[in-house]
Amino acid sequence: MAQATALIPDIVVLPDEILLQVLQLVGLKARCWCPSPFCHFRCSHDHRAFESKRFFPLLLVCKRFLRIALPLLYETLVFDSSQSPGPFSPRHELCRRLDVSAWTEMWATDHPDTLLKVKTATCLSFTPNNPVNSRPECAKLLLDVLGNNPMTQYLQISFLEVANKPELAHNILRQVCRLKHLKVLDMVDVNIPWYPDQNSVHDQTQDPTDITSLCRLRVTDDEMGTASFRRLRVTGTPDSLGHFASLPRTLEHFIMNVDVEDVRLHLPDVRQMLLPHRATLETLEIGVLGEHQVIEGRLDLGDFTALKQLTLATPRLNYSGFTKAFVMLGPSLETFVWDARHSSFYSSYEDYKWTSIDDEVETWLTSLAHHAVRYAAPLRNIHIKYEPERVWITKDISPTSYPWAKLEMIQQKIVAMGLNCSYSPPKITEQEFREKIVSEMAYALRSAEQ
Numbered sequence: 001m002a003q004a005t006a007l008i009p010d011i012v013v014l015p016d017e018i019l020l021q022v023l024q025l026v027g028l029k030a031r032c033w034c035p036s037p038f039c040h041f042r043c044s045h046d047h048r049a050f051e052s053k054r055f056f057p058l059l060l061v062c063k064r065f066l067r068i069a070l071p072l073l074y075e076t077l078v079f080d081s082s083q084s085p086g087p088f089s090p091r092h093e094l095c096r097r098l099d100v101s102a103w104t105e106m107w108a109t110d111h112p113d114t115l116l117k118v119k120t121a122t123c124l125s126f127t128p129n130n131p132v133n134s135r136p137e138c139a140k141l142l143l144d145v146l147g148n149n150p151m152t153q154y155l156q157i158s159f160l161e162v163a164n165k166p167e168l169a170h171n172i173l174r175q176v177c178r179l180k181h182l183k184v185l186d187m188v189d190v191n192i193p194w195y196p197d198q199n200s201v202h203d204q205t206q207d208p209t210d211i212t213s214l215c216r217l218r219v220t221d222d223e224m225g226t227a228s229f230r231r232l233r234v235t236g237t238p239d240s241l242g243h244f245a246s247l248p249r250t251l252e253h254f255i256m257n258v259d260v261e262d263v264r265l266h267l268p269d270v271r272q273m274l275l276p277h278r279a280t281l282e283t284l285e286i287g288v289l290g291e292h293q294v295i296e297g298r299l300d301l302g303d304f305t306a307l308k309q310l311t312l313a314t315p316r317l318n319y320s321g322f323t324k325a326f327v328m329l330g331p332s333l334e335t336f337v338w339d340a341r342h343s344s345f346y347s348s349y350e351d352y353k354w355t356s357i358d359d360e361v362e363t364w365l366t367s368l369a370h371h372a373v374r375y376a377a378p379l380r381n382i383h384i385k386y387e388p389e390r391v392w393i394t395k396d397i398s399p400t401s402y403p404w405a406k407l408e409m410i411q412q413k414i415v416a417m418g419l420n421c422s423y424s425p426p427k428i429t430e431q432e433f434r435e436k437i438v439s440e441m442a443y444a445l446r447s448a449e450q
Contacts, residue, residue, distance in 0.1 A: 155179070155229075156186040177227040177247055184231040187244060225249050225276070233257075242273035251277040252306075257287040257313075267297035278303045285311035287339070301330035308332055313339035313385075329372060335381040338365060340388075357386070357406035362413075369414045369421075382414055384423035402430045 155176065176185065227248040233255040234244045241256050254274065258265050265286075274281060281304055301307055307330045338361075365382060372379035384407055407423040414421035428436075 153181060153183040154186070155182055155184065173247070176229075180228045182227075182229045185227070185229040185233070185248075187232070187234045230280075242269070245273050246276070248277075250280050252280055253283045254281060255285040255287070267299040269297075271300055275303065278305065280306055282306050283309040283311075285313065285337075285339075287311075287313035301333065304330045305332055309335040309337065311337040311339050329375075329377045329379055332378055334378055335383065336368065336379060337383045337385060339385040357403050357410070362406065362410050365410055366413050366417075369417050369419050372419065373417050379419070381420045381422075383421070384410070387424045388427060402433050405430065 157172065157176070176182065225246065225248070229248050230250055231253040232244060232248060232251060234241055235257040241258070245251065245254060245256075251274075254277075256270070267286075270286060274284070284304075284307060286299075301310070310330075310333055365384070368379075369382060371377070386403065386407060404423070404426040411421040411423060
């Protein structure tokens with residue numbers, strides 16, 4: 001290791017052509033040898049700190065690393081942080097990933113046998129709030145490299161703690177909007193509001209712990225409707241969602257998640273912010289992540305002529321309101337997805353009602369199917385995503401409360417109406433479910449006797 005460190009100054013002074021050959025040689029060796037100066041292929045979590053300290057001097061000393069090595073690594077290696085989320089759509093096949101959120105932590109690879117066969121990266125993940133990544137020149141250089149790689153179509157930006165860097169976030173997004181080849185923008189943890197007022201300033205009187213009012217980012221009129229990406233996923237406040245939706249020139253796929261506690265998401269507001277894309281929007285997913293959040297109002301999709309799939313993922317859906325108003329069925333809507341995958345949907349630890357599908361869910365879904373058939377709506381497919389990470393068993397749960405039995409009943413009723421209905425496969429069989437209930441009940445009884 002000492003010898004390798006001693007060689008760093010000599011490598012830095014090499015001409016670009018020779019340095020390029022050296023990096024190529026290192027990159028090729030890195031496929032079968034771990035670790036290397038540029039990647040930690042199978043570095044465990046426990047060794048992350050050691051490995052990052054071991055090779056971090058190379059990143060600091062080699063001033064031309066980003067300019068020379070990064071484009072090369074696009075062609076030879078794949079890097080991915082072990083903690084970065086994957087692509088949000090299985091239909092969006094990503095050939096390669098490069099995650100630069102780990103500049104100060106680690107380099108790792110994702111599926112090397114498959115991804116290393118491709119010569120150009122198509123996916124980039126970036127966390128600008130990292131100590132190194134947050135430098136304006138670093139962010140600009142990164143996006144310059146991205147702009148010179150026309151094959152990169154997927155960009156993920158994680159604003160985990162960017163509330164104290166509003167200008168940085170604004171500059172990054174301005175440059176992202178100029179990337180003509182970008183097709184997918186994934187904005188993660190955007191926990192800050194957007195304000196179109198250009199004269200808005202940071203309110204120093206706000207509580208610094210209140211991230212929803214910590215800073216104000218500005219979106220100018222000339223920036224709206226200029227971006228080339230067509231698929232957008234945003235996790236943020238209700239205020240930020242609408243301003244992000246106004247950035248692309250054409251929006252075809254929109255996934256929105258509200259990440260603020262105790263907030264009410266008004267569906268008429270969602271419709272209003274998406275109206276500019278009513279002729280192009282094909283898929284819409286509305287998700288509410290907080291346990292105490294409520295989604296309310298009526299979603300009128302009559303003007304969205306291209307919309308083919310609607311997904312609702314929320315823990316607090318006002319079913320009664322939707323049962324009486326089916327204006328959500330658009331003229332081209334073919335698939336409806338009722339998504340219960342979010343952990344918050346399954347209620348709190350003390351409330352175990354989520355283990356059984358409520359009757360109101362059955363009533364709402366079957367009423368939706370009945371309405372579609374009665375009025376000859378284009379809706380043909382209903383899919384229920386019910387994938388709890390764990391099935392909690394308590395003494396209040398009966399052996400007859402197997403949740404997938406209710407899903408099967410719903411499926412039979414909808415299919416009988418002439419529509420297609422499917423649901424996620426069970427996490428546990430009914431027999432295992434019953435046996436576990438009996439075991440839990442016996443344990444609770446013994447505990448009570450003691």
